[in-house]
Amino acid sequence: MYPGHVKIKHKKHGKRSSSSSSSSSSSSSDDEFKHLPKHERKMRKKMKKQAKKKGKMYPGMGYPGSGGYPSQPMYPQGVVPPPSSGYPGSVPTGYPPQSGTGYPPQPGYPPQGTYPPQPQYPHSGGYPPQQPGYPASQPGYPPSQPAYPTSQPGYPPQSQPGYPPQSGYPQGYPGQYYNPGDQMQRPPYQAQPGYPAQSPNMPPAYSAQPAYPYPNAAPTGYPPQSGYPYPSDYAPQTTATGETYPTSTPTSVPTPAPAQAPPTVLSDSLKHMTIYGGAELFHPTVKPVDPFSAESDAAALRKAMKGFGTDEATIVSILSRRSNKQRQEIALMFKTMYGKDIIDDLKSELSGHLEEVIMALFKPTAYYDAWSINNAISGLGTKESILVEILCTRTNSEIHEIVSNYKQHYGKDLEKDIMSDTSGHFKRLLVSCLQGNRNELTTEQVERVIKEGPGSVVNLDQARDDAQRLYQAGAKKIGTDESTILSVLAIRNYYQMKATFDEYARISGKDIIDSIKSETSGDLETGFKALITCSRNRPEFFANCLHKALSGLGTKDHTLIRVIVSRCEIDLQSIKAAYQHMYGKSLAHAVSSDTSGDYKKLLLGLLGE
Template sequence: MSGYPPYGNQGGGYPPQYGGGNSGYPNYPQDNSFQQQPPMPGYNDSQSCASLYGTTAAPSNNMNYPPAPYDSYGGNQMSNPSYGMGGGNNYPPPPGGQPPPSMYGQPPQQFGGYGNSQYQPPYPQQPPPPQQFGGYGNAPVQPVYPQQPGPPPPGGMYPNIPGPSDFGQGGMPPFSYQQPGPPPQEQQSVFLASLENYQGTVFPFPTFNAEADCQGLRHAMQGAGTNERVLIDVVANRSNFQRQHIKLTYKTMFGTDLVKQLGGELSGEFKEVISALFDAPATYEAWSLHKAMSSGKEGTLREILLTRTNAEIRAIVDTFKRTYNKDLEHEISHRVRGADFKRMLISAVQANREELTPQQIQQARQMGIESVIDRNRARQDAEDLYKAGAGKFGTDEKTFNAIFARRSYYQLRATFEEYQRKHGKDIAQVIRSEFSGDAQDAYLVLISCIRDRPTFFAERIHKAVSGLGTRDSTLIRVIVTRSEIDLAQIKQRYQHLYNRSLAQDVGGDTSGDYKRILLSIVK
């Protein structure tokens, strides 16, 4: 992967602290009443956002990242929430400080499994019971494991959001968040994902031991060639937070940058996957945006900037500035073509979309989602959209941008319903009538994510593996960045939409170690 900037942060330089969300690291107890959703059908022009479940599906605003071990600007930050990618980020050393049993000399299983080795096999098994670790900052870690799809929930506008009865008499599971909190203006994003019931496929390794992993990786690179199966078995079964700790520990133990050393041993798409997995998410996404603007890949710009939470976008903007000494908004202004599309991206990088506050989250759980939606405003916004489009000659693009860029996903769903109720058209149909080119595509991405984010990413992967050749960078980026967030739901949507499993199509379009590591993540 030539041109990749020096493989992330070299033992430091992690992004500044931002409130979490659920890129795998919410600091509140897991909702044990969760039942996964069955696959969702896709949308068409004449289908309202209410038509699938009686109302709409909840989006996944849950990709905020965990703390990186160290920051080159501020020293040790293990006790504070930051920006990473993984699930349940507070990990203690194993009991007694003893490393797990040796991983060597065991017969390999398919796609990187290691029999009785210390490493977690890349395919689902019976999950161990949730464990609670002391970790850093006394925040509990309760790994979430994929479950069998359950029956659809009873009606409601947001089928992915549990109702008050799911939490007993209190209605809201008690938070045990004890770490120092983020700045007040960013606390929204910390708890935004608590309304969602999405899961990744990669979880923190319960008996994580960074020194043992470093010894194993060093042993895998000794001698002629590299033992790629050991590498896959370690990397694909550690959370991003744990991988950051492995990078730091490896350099501490051996005085060598692990990712640079791996880069000299690997090549092709397999090297790109390994590099992406060892990057902090903001670093990888900033690199992806920089590459996309240099090569005119508007789809990558839409995929990243129009689907992330406020906290994630702030971290990407800050990392972009540190890495390339350039302002992301300035780069968009000078490199992106099309006034309407450019306006949407610039609005997105302000990271100023309305998001539910912790108080609204609690209220929604106790009283229902309608209690935090302003129906009057939804009706007014729907009417403003009509007057800016179908109700006039030409299109007032700025009105569309103002509403789509500012309102929360929950509020926009209500607006879409009100528009269809009064004017008889699905909002996607309206966008296709009023816009074209990159701006039309951008609005359709937003609508898809507002209604059901996993469906958007399932479609994105399908486009990457369909037709002649494979769009490898897209395939890698989606699988890596969603692996600890909602990849379990993406797999369900993919199966429903295309009557084929995600693993089947990924495996059919890739080969060798590249195939093995992707399937170890997809599971």
């Protein structure tokens, strides 16, 4: 019954007509809302009654006839409305139509349109129909985005055959490693499946990279990464604007550079070889003691020198088993603890050759050599044998340290002092050695000798040429060209010199040492032979020096002390072996026979006995 409708009581036909109309209207209302839940039907009926009372009724229930939203036509059950003009696209395939005719429009809301298509998301078989009892989704809000499916169609199995076995990273981490300093070329950006096109303001993305831990590292040793398909397995990507990005191919993944060898870490043995200019591994008799306490040693030495008498056994035991560096630490700690110089205390308690050995042990190695040279050229006469023993046998770095220590402790230039105390070609030989400029082996050459043998660093053409020059300078001419001999012996590395001497023997038919003996004499002969012997076998040179010191009438204790002290941390064990081989008896036995007391004990301690 609409408001304002006049009921004529005296016309029964009108009453019956009204009643019939009301009954028909009620029946049609029930039919209209019968598909709705009970509470929804009640709500709709109530809304309809309210509209009748106001005297206004529009098709579609709730849209004004004019001045507002245009009326919306009703559609038969099961028919999907056409897409609204306000939204692009259409209902994407794969979404089944919703069951029922939908819910009638709500008052005050714009007509419901279609959902905009979802670009690039794979179809998952559609969404199930909405369960009854939930109110209609409000227009203007896009439908909830579906969660990413657990298994996207088209993705390859998780374990990729193309990835090498890997370890180190936990499984499931993306195989990306980006280092700004990485030299590997990155492939161009590839759109990824399931993601919308990137904004220009977004940072560039990269396709999946092999999980290399460091730039240029070899692709081995890491567990396979799960969940990341190989770039070639992606289908071509199409954005909402219709642009298609090509898929990555195996060629787009950069081929890693060949693995580079790690920086060489020198072992102690290799350092030892490099320092001494060759690939021979010499063995010392004195090594740093571990554990070591300078404080404990300083206290023990103080106790040994305190009171009546001196405990020489304790002094010998400590100092013969400490390296030169540790002895310097003991001297510093002694002065720190007691305010006294340990050298002065030891001098006051000791005497003779024992004192000389102890004083030598507390001098740094380079300073001890400089001190020995200063003694050799000071006073009346010059002890040329000491100059040859030191300057013709030391390495380049050792020569430089000797020159520096001489200047520091004596305030004079060693080269000038040598030139003022020597003459002739012998002077030239010593000045040449003082330059410390021999072509010693580099670290790489030492490694090559170890792996491939001495021939890997020898220039045979140069060896033949040098051998010919030596032959022309000596055996093949009247007189001797000492300068030519010096130019070969003072420059070449020891392996090159050995090859030259072999070629010389082939050309001349005699050993180079024999030629030097016949062509030179005196100190120059001694110097040349020292250079040749050291190039062949340096321990043999020092074994010969010790044999001369221990042979004949009396013992040349200064030479004995100097060689043992200066070589005990370098190659004294090798010298002992050479002595045994050359003279058929042990060096320790020879020393014991020519020395006595604490002096003998200390020397034997330094010999490792």
